Amino acid sequence: MSQSHAISIFDPLRLGDRSRIMQAIFVVAGTLVLAVASRISVPMIPVPITMQTFALTMIGALYGWRLGGLTVLVWLGEAALGMPVLANGAGGLAPFMGPTAGYLVSFPIVAMVAGWLAEKGWTGERYISSFAAHLLANLVCLAIGGAWLAVLLGAEKGWMFGVAPFILGGVLKSALAAAVLMGIRNYGGRKTAH
Known part of the structure; x- marks a missing residue:
């Protein structure tokens, strides 16, 4: 491929x-x-608002979809073994069976979606695309987590307690993630493939 057709990889x-x-x-x-x-x-009830999804999408974007997904699976494994690594210092098997189970299941997918889109160029100086990638990953989390809550509590309560309160946070965390990644890109985090 010629120099004029070089692909910039984040x-x-x-x-x-x-x-x-x-x-x-x-x-x-x-x-x-x-x-x-x-x-x-x-x-918050039934699940707290944390910086988890911010960290999940950032790890996906910075590590790539494979290593990002693996990192999240290892972290969930630590939690399942009882290490206090989840929200509010939770660990053990209980979070994987209660109202947070759907969100926990979604977390590796969240990192992989953000990582895959970043690998496709949805990051770095492309702020709107980066924001959209992080928001899409956050919406995947809310969809899976909310669906699990709907099974436990019914569709209306699943939406009311598991999705609606977290939309604004997802938008804000997506904007922050895109801004941080743009800053990293502008600081010199670029590699060019020929």
């Missing part, structure tokens, strides 16, 4: 060029970021 962490050991270190670091983001919350 890969500020250069994870594709790193060894498996370094990738594993990034996975562990990502689980720590997710655990910290889970502690930043506004209590």
Whole structure:
């Protein structure tokens, strides 16, 4: 491909060029970021508003869909083993069976959607596309989480408690994620493939 047709790839962490050991270190670091983001919350019923989805979409965009999804699965595995890494320091199997189960199931998908779209160019200097990618990933989370709540509580309560209160937060977190990624891109996080 000629220089004029070069494709700009957003890969500020250069994870594709790193060894498996370094990738594993990034996975562990990502689980720590997710655990910290889970502690930043506004209590609500039936589930709190946290920075989890912000961290999920950022990990997807920065790590790529494969490593991002794997990172989230490892984090959920830590939670299932009882580590207090979920919202409000929750861990164990109970969150995977209660009202939060649908959201937890959606989390790897959220990271993979954001990562896949980022790999397709929906990030970096393309603010509107980046915002749309993060918002779409957040809507996937709300759709799956809300559907599970609808099974438990009925469709109206599922919408009222599991989707509607989180839409504005999803929009704001998507805007923040797109702005942060644009800043990373402008700071020099670009790699060009020929």
